Amino acid sequence: MIRLIAALFVLPVALATTLAAPLPASAQSQEIVIGLAYPMSGPNAQAGIDDKPVFEIAAEIANGTLDLPFPFYQRLKGMPGLKGAKVRLIISDHQTKPELGQAEAERLITQEKVHALVCCWASSVTATASQVAERYGIPFVNAESSSPGLTARGFKWLFRTSPHDEHFTQVMFDFFRDFQKRRGVKIRTLGLTYEDTLFGSDSARVQRELARKYGYEVVVDLAYRQRTTSLQAEVQRLKAANPDVWMPTSYQQDAMLFVRTTRDLDYNPRMIMAQDSGHISSDFVKEVGREAEGTMTRSPFADDLLDKRPIAKAVNDLYAKRAGKNIYDLPARAFTGIMTLLDAINRAGTTDPEAIRKALVATNIPGDQLIMTWDHIRFDATGQNIGVRAIIQQLQGGKYYTVYPFEIATRDVIYPIPAWKDRK
Amino acid sequence: MAAAGPLRPFLARAVPLLLLGAVAAFPLVFTKPFPRHLMIMIFLYGALATAWNILAGYCGQISLGHAVFFGIGAYTSTLLIREAALSPWLGMLAGAAIAVVGSQLIGYPVFRLRGHYFAIATIAVGEIIQALVINWDWAGGARGLFVPIKRPDSFVNFQFHESKAVYYFIALGLLLLALGVTRWIEGSRRGYFFRAIREDQEAAASLGVHVAREKHWAIAVSAALTALGGTFYAQYVFFIDPESVFPLSLSILICLVAVLGGVGTLWGPLVGAAVLVPLSEGTRVWLGGGGKALDLLIYGALIVLIAVFQPGGLVGLAGRFRRT
Numbered sequence: 001m002i003r004l005i006a007a008l009f010v011l012p013v014a015l016a017t018t019l020a021a022p023l024p025a026s027a028q029s030q031e032i033v034i035g036l037a038y039p040m041s042g043p044n045a046q047a048g049i050d051d052k053p054v055f056e057i058a059a060e061i062a063n064g065t066l067d068l069p070f071p072f073y074q075r076l077k078g079m080p081g082l083k084g085a086k087v088r089l090i091i092s093d094h095q096t097k098p099e100l101g102q103a104e105a106e107r108l109i110t111q112e113k114v115h116a117l118v119c120c121w122a123s124s125v126t127a128t129a130s131q132v133a134e135r136y137g138i139p140f141v142n143a144e145s146s147s148p149g150l151t152a153r154g155f156k157w158l159f160r161t162s163p164h165d166e167h168f169t170q171v172m173f174d175f176f177r178d179f180q181k182r183r184g185v186k187i188r189t190l191g192l193t194y195e196d197t198l199f200g201s202d203s204a205r206v207q208r209e210l211a212r213k214y215g216y217e218v219v220v221d222l223a224y225r226q227r228t229t230s231l232q233a234e235v236q237r238l239k240a241a242n243p244d245v246w247m248p249t250s251y252q253q254d255a256m257l258f259v260r261t262t263r264d265l266d267y268n269p270r271m272i273m274a275q276d277s278g279h280i281s282s283d284f285v286k287e288v289g290r291e292a293e294g295t296m297t298r299s300p301f302a303d304d305l306l307d308k309r310p311i312a313k314a315v316n317d318l319y320a321k322r323a324g325k326n327i328y329d330l331p332a333r334a335f336t337g338i339m340t341l342l343d344a345i346n347r348a349g350t351t352d353p354e355a356i357r358k359a360l361v362a363t364n365i366p367g368d369q370l371i372m373t374w375d376h377i378r379f380d381a382t383g384q385n386i387g388v389r390a391i392i393q394q395l396q397g398g399k400y401y402t403v404y405p406f407e408i409a410t411r412d413v414i415y416p417i418p419a420w421k422d423r424k
Numbered sequence: 425m426a427a428a429g430p431l432r433p434f435l436a437r438a439v440p441l442l443l444l445g446a447v448a449a450f451p452l453v454f455t456k457p458f459p460r461h462l463m464i465m466i467f468l469y470g471a472l473a474t475a476w477n478i479l480a481g482y483c484g485q486i487s488l489g490h491a492v493f494f495g496i497g498a499y500t501s502t503l504l505i506r507e508a509a510l511s512p513w514l515g516m517l518a519g520a521a522i523a524v525v526g527s528q529l530i531g532y533p534v535f536r537l538r539g540h541y542f543a544i545a546t547i548a549v550g551e552i553i554q555a556l557v558i559n560w561d562w563a564g565g566a567r568g569l570f571v572p573i574k575r576p577d578s579f580v581n582f583q584f585h586e587s588k589a590v591y592y593f594i595a596l597g598l599l600l601l602a603l604g605v606t607r608w609i610e611g612s613r614r615g616y617f618f619r620a621i622r623e624d625q626e627a628a629a630s631l632g633v634h635v636a637r638e639k640h641w642a643i644a645v646s647a648a649l650t651a652l653g654g655t656f657y658a659q660y661v662f663f664i665d666p667e668s669v670f671p672l673s674l675s676i677l678i679c680l681v682a683v684l685g686g687v688g689t690l691w692g693p694l695v696g697a698a699v700l701v702p703l704s705e706g707t708r709v710w711l712g713g714g715g716k717a718l719d720l721l722i723y724g725a726l727i728v729l730i731a732v733f734q735p736g737g738l739v740g741l742a743g744r745f746r747r748t
Contacts, residue, residue, distance in 0.1 A: 040712050041720050093712030098668045099465075099661050100708070106457040107709070124568060127663040131573070135585050147567060197558060198566030198667070205561075223559075 030085035032062075032351055034341070035108035037101055037119045037129060040093035047121050047330060048093070053322040054335035055089055055118070057315070062087040062342050066318070070311050072343070072369035081346035090114060094125050101125035105132035115351040116141065118338050121330075123147035130158045139344070139356045143337020144330055151384040157353075159360050159379055161337045163300065163388035169206040171298050171390035172273050173214050175404045176245070179413065182406070187271070191220035191243035193234055193258075194275075195250055200226070203249040203275045219243050227253055231261045239267040249275040252284050259288045263420055270416035272296060273392075280393070280400065289398035294417030299393045301329035302373050302402045304410050312371040332371050340365065340377055373408060447596065451589040460588040464660070466701045467595035468653055473682040473693030474602035475649035478609060480679070481688035483642035484622025485535070488675045489546030492530070492553045493523040493647040495670040497654025499557070502569050502664055512582035516655040523651035527643045535639045538625070547672060554670040568665025571658055582659045591660055598656060599694065602649050606690055609645070618642055622688070650678075684730055686737025695738045700727075 036055055038048035060066035063086055064078035078084050090112050094100040101120050108114045109132065116139040120126045126145040133140035134155050142150065142160040146168065151160050176187050190211055194200035200223065211218050219241045224234050231254070238246055246269040248258060255278030262269070274297040278284060284292070303326065306312050312327075315335060319327040327335075344359035345351065365377040367387065376387035392404035394413060401411035451460055472494065480486045500522050501515025510518075534545040558566045574581045577590075584590040609615040617638045620628035629635050658664050685696025707722050734740055 041708070093708055095708065095712075098663055098665075099657070102661055103458065103461045103705075106461065110457055124663065124665050124668060127568070127570065128661050131662055149567060149570070153570065196555070198665075201559060201566050205565075 030082060032079065032082065032085050032087045032345055033112065033114045034059075034087060034089050034338070035105075035112060035114035035117045035119070036089060036091045036338075037094045037104040037108065037117065037125070038091065038121055039096045039125075040091065042095035042097075044096045044122065048091075050323060050328075051121070051331050051334040052091065053319055054315075054327070054331045055091065055338055056322070057318050058335060058338040058342060059087045059089050061339075062346075068311075068314055068318075070314070070369060072365060073339075076339070076342055076346050079342070079346050081349040082351070085351075087342070094120060094129075096122045096125060098124045098128040101129040102132055105129035109133070109136045109138050114138070115353065116341055116345065116356060118143060118334075118341060121145065123150060126150055130155060133157050137353050139341070139353055139360060141337050141341045141360070143334045151382040155383060157357060157383075159340075159363075159383045159385075161340050161377055161385045161388075162333050163390055164384070165202060166206055167388050168276070168298050168300070168390050169203065169210060171392060171404070172207075172247070173210045173216075175273075175392050176216075177214070178404070178406065179415075183413075183415065185415070187216070187244045189217045189219045189241075189243040189245075191222075191238050191241055191246045191269075192218060193220065193222045193224060193238070193246070193248045193250075195226040195254055196223045197226055199251070199275075199277065200249045207247055207249075220246075224254070226251065228257075231257050232265065234258075235261045235265050235267050238269070239265060243269075245269075245271045245273050247273045247275070248279065250278040252278040252281040255279045255281075255284050256288050259292045263291060266420055268417070268419040272417065273298075276300070285395070285398065285400065289395060292395050293397070293423070294395060294414045296392055296394045296403070296413075297400075298390050299329070299400070299402075300372075300390055301332050302391050302393070302408065303328060304393075304399075304401050305373065305408065308410075309371070309373075311369065315371050327371075336370055336372050336374075336377070451592045457588050460592050462702060462705055464588065464591055464595045465705070466697045467592075467599040468656060469678070469681050469701055470694040470697035471595070471599040471602040472650055472653045472678045473685065473697055474599070474606055475646050475653070476678045477682050477687065477689075477693045478606055478618075478649070479642045479646040481682060481692070482606075482609065482615060482622065483618040483639060485639060485642065486543045486679070487546045487643075487646075488543050488672070488679060489530075489548075489550035489553075490646070490650055490678050491670050491672065491674040492550050493527065493650035494654040494657070494674060495553070495557065495664075495666070496523045496526055496647075497651030497656075498658040498664045498669040499563060499569070499654075500651070501655040502571050502658045503563060505571060506569065511580050512655060512659050513580070516582075516652055519651040519655050520648040523647040523654075524644045527647035528640055531640050531643045535636060535643075547675075550670070550672055550675055554666050554672075557666045557670060564665070566666060568663060568668070571662040571664075573662065583662075591656075595656060598649075598652055601652070603690065603694065605645060605649065610690060614638065614641060619688075680727070684727065684737060686739035689737070689739050692737050692739045699730075699738060 038051055039045055040048040061068055061073055062076055062079050092104050094104050117133055118141045120129050121144050123145040126142050130140050134157050140158050144162050146164045148164040148166050180187055192204050192207055194204040208218060220237055220243055222234055222237060272295045274295060276297055276299060279295060279297045280299060306316050316327045340363060344363055345356050348355040348359040363377055363379060367375045373391055374387050374389050377385050378387055380386050391402055393400040394403045396411055403409045403411055403413045450463060454460060476490050497519035500519035501512045504510040504515040505512060530549050534542060537545050557563060574583050577584045577586050617633045620633055621635055621638055625635055681696040681700050682693040684700060686692025703726060704723050
């Protein structure tokens with residue numbers, strides 16, 4: 001028995017010894033090493049797999065092997081600020097577990113000697129990994145996590161290019177304000193339905209706060225069990241209260257069930273303002289896109305503008321070739337995040353962490369150089385990008401079109417949504 | 425084979441001491457954070473599985489809801505820091521106390537069930553508690569809680585940012601505590617009651633074992649030790665949310681570690697952790713970046729192999745060694 005335990009002790013020690021040694025670095029004198037901790041396996045692996053191509057595209061642009069003919073990207077070609085230093089990416093896996101995110105950040109910083117981190121997709125993992133970067137003083141760019149609290153911790157080394165949940169919901173209320181002015185309609189009452197895990201309860205919390213702030217009355221406030229088999233009671237409640245806007249927060253399966261239940265019970269909302277996710281998933285559009293005519297959703301990425309915006313088109317052409325599908329919200333945000341970091345490193349002209357941090361603070365990338373429909377990238381004192389802007393899309397004839405902000409809209413808003421009995 | 429007659433008792437005494445010495449010297453040799461992290465995780469999961477083993481291995485009540493106690497430990501100490509600025513060490517004790525109370529409340533209904541139904545009920549309890557915490561706004565709800573960072577490092581605050589060595593020894597302490605408690609129970613009257621219940625509840629009752637009371641004892645001890653691990657986790661990672669400290673996957677992992685190592689034995693859970701943790705971390709670091717989930721595939725295949733060829737757990741290997 002004791003010998004067995006002694007023998008088994010050798011395993012971790014042997015492993016620790018080998019894992020402690022960094023992977024062989026190339027002989028290159030000047031090298032920019034960027035650590036990317038993403039979910040490459042486990043329940044969210046698809047996110048990491050979908051993001052990988054944009055990181056490679058970004059590295060190739062910086063290494064001068066890929067040409068993107070727009071001024072911002074031309075300036076980064078071959079990283080002239082560092083006299084042609086090569087960018088090396090180290091992609092690692094955290095399986096969406098906070099403690100693994102922490103361990104990976106430590107390993108990447110102390111053993112792989114990364115100069116900066118782009119990390120981590122999931123908010124809970126970003127929460128722990130960014131603490132490590134803060135402790136070691138390594139620039140940390142977050143491109144995708146949406147929990148507002150991340151940038152409220154007074155961190156010096158954390159920079160978030162992504163919008164967070166409050167921005168996402170803010171756009172709905174901006175839309176209500178502008179839409180009422182534009183069309184001369186009155187919106188006063190809101191009905192909230194939301195699934196009962198993190199996503200739904202958080203979304204409803206922000207919606208409630210903003211409704212109070214802007215003077216709307218919440219007449220239905222209803223959490224339901226995720227993946228439930230019946231939403232009849234919920235739809236009955238909505239029908240009885242008949243709010244001016246119905247604001248659902250649902251994953252795909254529930255969103256589809258909602259559409260069918262509203263039809264079965266003949267509930268005719270005048271306006272539906274959904275919170276992304278289920279209502280915008282490709283299966284939702286494919287299965288019930290026609291029935292859900294007129295459904296609006298906040299959306300982080302205007303895919304119907306891909307062809308109209310040259311930069312987005314150019315990046316998407318590169319992406320589609322590698323990923324076998326069009327770029328969408330999350331990879332687009334990841335690309336924006338890593339390019340922001342590369343720009344800062346190039347301007348810093350060195351891999352010294354403090355110099356990169358200062359360059360990040362001074363970041364100012366104009367909106368017309370981004371694939372996102374944002375105003376610009378500039379960070380406030382908390383490290384949050386203040387140029388972010390979400391958009392509103394509406395289902396029209398089975399496809400989502402951008403309807404807000406009005407100046408980039410491809411379609412007019414359909415309002416009110418035609419009643420079930422008036423549809424063919 | 426080797427180690428003839430008089431040498432054997434000497435070895436039996438010397439090897440554990442040498443081993444303990446090696447474990448104590450480990451952080452001096454390995455100064456990088458990652459190897460230390462690896463060992464800390466072995467100690468933590470070893471301690472959790474050892475605690476689980478008291479209820480499941482010795483008393484025969486297979487719980488798949490132990491994440492509840494882990495989460496109670498993590499949340500209690502973190503909330504006490506945030507609301508009352510209480511040292512996590514006291515929070516740790518408070519967490520253990522609440523876990524004991526909680527375990528008694530949970531035990532009252534679920535101990536009426538047996539075998540598979542007991543296991544299913546513990547899954548349900550775990551899911552219910554997780555759902556409650558997700559919707560409990562005061563405790564951070566689904567967003568989770570940050571442990572307020574305090575500088576500089578101090579023992580009172582249970583925060584060590586400069587070096588992992590202190591965490592290493594605290595985790596080792598937790599493991600030794602869990603092993604010590606198990607060893608003590610094993611040799612005590614209560615330990616025999618537990619095993620009697622595991623083997624045949626009716627027979628045990630007919631011999632005068634107070635079955636319900638003994639089960640409550642087992643879950644109380646097991647829950648308290650698990651909660652200590654929860655507080656340690658919160659102070660190690662500095663961020664907790666229901667998804668990371670209350671998940672069913674954690675309950676199952678604790679069970680897996682113990683079962684793989686050997687249920688109902690003193691060393692089994694630790695052996696399981698010493699094999700499983702490096703295996704999962706090793707495959708992840710080497711193969712995880714590719715995005716092909718190759719790491720999990722290999723990890724899973726190795727678990728299957730062990731389960732097929734060593735169904736009694738890895739400690740069973742000791743018997744084989746001895747016979748050859």
